[in-house]
């Protein structure tokens with residue numbers, strides 16, 4: 246039997262915008278529930294709250310008795326393994342083909358042999374009509390196909406709770422009907438609990454056992470299909486008939502308030518066994534005049550559906566009743582939430598950045614380690630950074646040598662030119678130059694790639710499949726940035742020193758012997774180590790900031806662009822500040838040679 250989801254008093258806001266408040270409903274085991282509502286009323290946010298991806302500020306979501314809202318992230322990852330989720334655009338992983346996408350949850354969470362995985366994957370692909378397309382990557386298939394592949398992935402682990410966001414978007418009417426029938430077959434075969442967010446009226450009338458409707462920040466109505474479809478509530482009636490006239494307007498904010506406040510919209514009378522074929526005369530102008538309850542879909546296999554029997558029993562016993570929000574609640578003005586101060590937001594972002602840094606350190610020691618991802622990312626960061634790093638290193642080393650050479654000659658200390666320029670390159674210029682290039686080239690690309698995955702719901706899809714994005718994505722990227730910084734720092738130091746040598750000896754007429762001997766006289770091994778230590782710390786900062794901004798990108802391509810910009814700027818600022826701290830500490834704690 247499917248899981249139970251009990252939602253009580255749930256309230257969610259983003260900044261000053263209250264999305265919905267005090268939402269309470271129960272998804273009964275094995276039953277199918279459809280959540281309706283005009284665009285922008287927070288249906289997807291509700292779905293994400295149930296998955297534990299969005300944190301409501303008040304209320305509880307008990308999934309088989311465990312509260313998703315207050316549970317630790319590790320508990321949530323465990324709970325989410327019971328879910329099968331289809332996101333609005335499928336949320337397929339862009340780097341994998343359809344077959345690997347569908348196989349992903351099985352490979353991640355089971356030790357099934359590849360032969361068994363193949364059998365299960367092909368069975369689900371057959372179910373959604375995608376056999377023969379399994380070798381294609383998401384960029385090569387249509388929106389509807391992505392949706393069906395996403396459904397195959399959601400079903401491949403035989404989940405006990407299935408959450409589906411707009412299954413009909415991107416599908417033609419015939420495929421939508423087929424999909425509704427498919428969901429009914431899945432429900433009959435597995436008895437999984439389902440929550441389907443949809444705008445499709447036909448699907449809403451014929452598939453679910455229960456319906457709920459969000460409107461003006463409230464769950465205006467929730468209850469059994471038999472009662473929900475027969476009410477003459479103006480909002481529900483208008484929505485179900487697709488009528489342009491009524492309380493629902495073009496936008497959620499502009500929707501005018503219903504003026505008729507006298508009718509409490511009572512539920513339609515329902516007889517035992519359900520009122521199939523019942524006709525109801527509406528008493529509201531503008532609402533449907535006569536409604537006939539459409540038949541619910543049944544399984545074509547001929548097997549009875551356990552949830553249908555239980556649902557009937559709940560109605561007959563009076564346990565399942567229509568909940569209608571009191572009139573004054575629907576008409577209430579949205580609460581004016583306090584404006585979140587810029588300082589508070591900045592502090593929260595800084596706190597999140599530190600939390601991610603700590604999480605990354607902890608997740609580094611968790612198994613399995615994403616070694617392959619690390620190698621790929623390391624190769625990627627080095628390949629985009631090494632050429633610019635070298636090209637910057639030569640003029641940098643030369644400029645330092647030129648400046649110091651001129652200065653030391655002015656004060657009659659030419660013999661220290663080598664030491665001064667080598668120390669400046671190794672300790673200061675090399676780690677900073679290397680990390681600026683890594684942040685500008687590798688970090689920006691990492692941030693953009695994660696941001697794009699975030700806006701395509703791929704990150705949420707990972708979390709829903711019980712995969713920790715910090716362990717799977719952040720750890721390999723951060724370690725790749727560190728390793729690349731150490732490697733390139735060494736190379737940049739060598740190139741910078743050679744550049745300085747060439748300029749000092751050839752252009753400024755210094756002697757090679759004086760240059761080298763001054764270096765060995767004043768420099769010490771710890772000077773080299775501090776350069777590499779800086780590279781490690783700066784690489785860590787570049788990786789963490791890039792991942793943090795990427796994982797928090799929001800609002801489509803512009804949001805990703807903004808995230809990349811912020812990542813580069815924040816990394817630069819942090820680098821110079823941390824460099825100042827390390828240099829000051831080093832000079833205070835490590836006495837110079839000969840001092």
Ligand SMILES: Nc1ncnc2c1ncn2[C@@H]1O[C@H](COP(=O)(O)OP(=O)(O)OP(=O)(O)O)[C@@H](O)[C@H]1O
Pocket residue numbers: 259264282283284285286287288289290291799
């Ligand atoms: N991460 C977020 N940050 C800020 N606001 C958000 C965020 N996610 C959603 N919202 C806001 O919450 C509101 C509800 O969005 P949601 O996507 O849940 O609506 P919906 O009912 O699913 O709409 P549709 O049917 O058009 O998909 C919108 O105003 C949206 O701008």
